[in-house]
Amino acid sequence: MKSYILKRVLISVFTLLAITLVLFCLLQLMPGSPFNDEKLTDDQRIVLNEKYGLDQPVLVQFERYVANLVQGDFGVSYNISKNTPISQLIQTRLPISIQVGGMAVALGAVLGLILGVIAALNHNTWLDSLCTAISVLGVSVPSYVFALALSYTLGFRLKWLPMLYSANTPLLSSVMPSIALSMFTMASIARFTRNEMMEVLGSEYMLLAESKGINGAPLILRHALRNALIPIITVLAPLIVDLMTGSLVVEKIFSIPGVGSLLVTAIQSNDYNVVIALSFIYSAMYIGIMLVVDLLYGVIDPRIRVTGEGGRMGFFARWRLVLFGRKKVAKV
């Protein structure tokens, strides 16, 4: 287990370093220099280069760049708001993005679970087909289509919810973006829950629980859903990562002053510094989430550590394997 964790952490660190290197190279490749003033003489330029360390070898510059990144110093913005430190720009925007994203994940997870359980319990009936249809629709229709549809109907026509984000009513105005963003999460979770629940419902321990006289809600919630939940938690994290992409467009549609819309504006106004800083943050978040997921996977299904692939196996078998190791498990 230790070597597995070590391996995963090392790979993550290495990936992040690789990204930083790419970002750094991009910065070097970008046209222009920080000292573009035509009045500067060559001598002054040399002095300035010395002052900012730009005369030093690229490797030394890279080292300093990494050190700055680690300390959260991303440089200043060029175009969006001149000479504002990027860390300051991000500080005000990140909480808003996290709030909307968090609401979307929570909403998607809860609705997805409910849909999935309903579908599994009413297997092969019209309810099941309906849930499947909803989840196919949710997976295949992009989140900004939902965003546009919602903002036209609920926002523009019915005027129930504000079409654009306003700082005075942060909760109310993040309802529509969260719903639009949550569709993909909801659909994926619903699909996954349905399959997991079907497997659990067909298992022998469910038969045992039922034969002991447990039925109704306790049977489903305490016995079936709890066991189905573990693998679902592990698919939730990659979905959070997917949300980050969706949030870019959805934030633009609802004019949410979040990180995603900052990135879009930065791309459109060629503010390279901001783009690169945000790319770094996105990558760091992504790598962090993936690392946590992989470690969780390793705990939940030890076979992943050995073969790199998860197999299907019951909940108890998994934990038995984690607790006692492979040898003591008679039949897996």
Add this chain to the structure above:
Amino acid sequence: MNQVQTIPAGTRAEIPDLRPEDFTLRSSREDHLDANFASQGYWHDVLHRFISNKGAVIALVLILLIVIMAVIGPGLSGRSYSSQTLSEKNFAPRIPVIENLGIFNGDEVLTTTTGSRVVNEYEEKGLTDTYYWFGSDTLGRDIFTRVWEGTRVSLGIAIVSAVINMTIGMCYGLISGYFGGWVDTIMQRFVEINNGIPRLVIVTLLLLVVKPGFTTIVIALVITEWINMSRIARAEMLKLKEQEFVLASRTLGAGSFLIIFREVLPNIIGQIITQLMFSIPTAIFTEAFLSFVGLGIPVPQCSLGSLISETFNSFTTHPYQIVPPIVVMSLLMLCFNMLADGLREAFDPKLKEM
């Protein structure tokens, strides 16, 4: 009364009603075959399972319709996708014949602060013979032509990138899985690092440096999307390479190349095709996303994504402009997903029991 007539052991039963000539020999071979267990070709089987899946067949038909429209659509209305008629901008959809039913007759409800009123640009400008089937956009371009032109570009990007992805990912995964050992280790580390970088970041950065266009978008999609294919190919290879037919082939002197591409590849073609179908909607979505962010196909060319992002600014005043590209794109993604699902079930019937 109804006593069973017992026949003493050792005697021949003589049933007077039935004689040997009452029986005929049915020698026709087909009659003996049980249709359920008859040996059928693999592809025949797959086709049979696929056709019995109604959703997938409908999806396939819709995709074919959209593809046909993408091919012939831009030429149907007689207007080019980039020609602007500034005097005919923001016309609501108007279709011959159907206009008599009261819909698609060029009427448009304009909502202003003072209330809403019905406007018909065609009548106001006296253009009674002009028909914009899907309406015209803010620059007076025909939306019908533009939608199908955009579909053509989007589908082109998606299919080209998906095929390249398939080729690269398939070879990579098969080779990595077949050779194993340090080759596999190195190749998988590379995949892991590549996979650790968010796609969004790769695509954005690439398109910042290189000018956006058909080729660059395809390249961006290829860089990010081949990994899934390689994973599937590798997993299947790991499953198959220990099997007897591979061993037999090796014993007969087949080289690695032959084993990988002639022995194993035909066995996993089903999974590869399924994954190919799944990667097409992803490509369409990514392209649309890039257009929305401003890194898409440059004007005056258009794709479904760029049409959506262009008309987004006026979608509250002229909602009909944004509906066609959105409907076509959603339909395409939905259908490709359903088709891929159907194919997966057709190739692997065990999945269906889930």
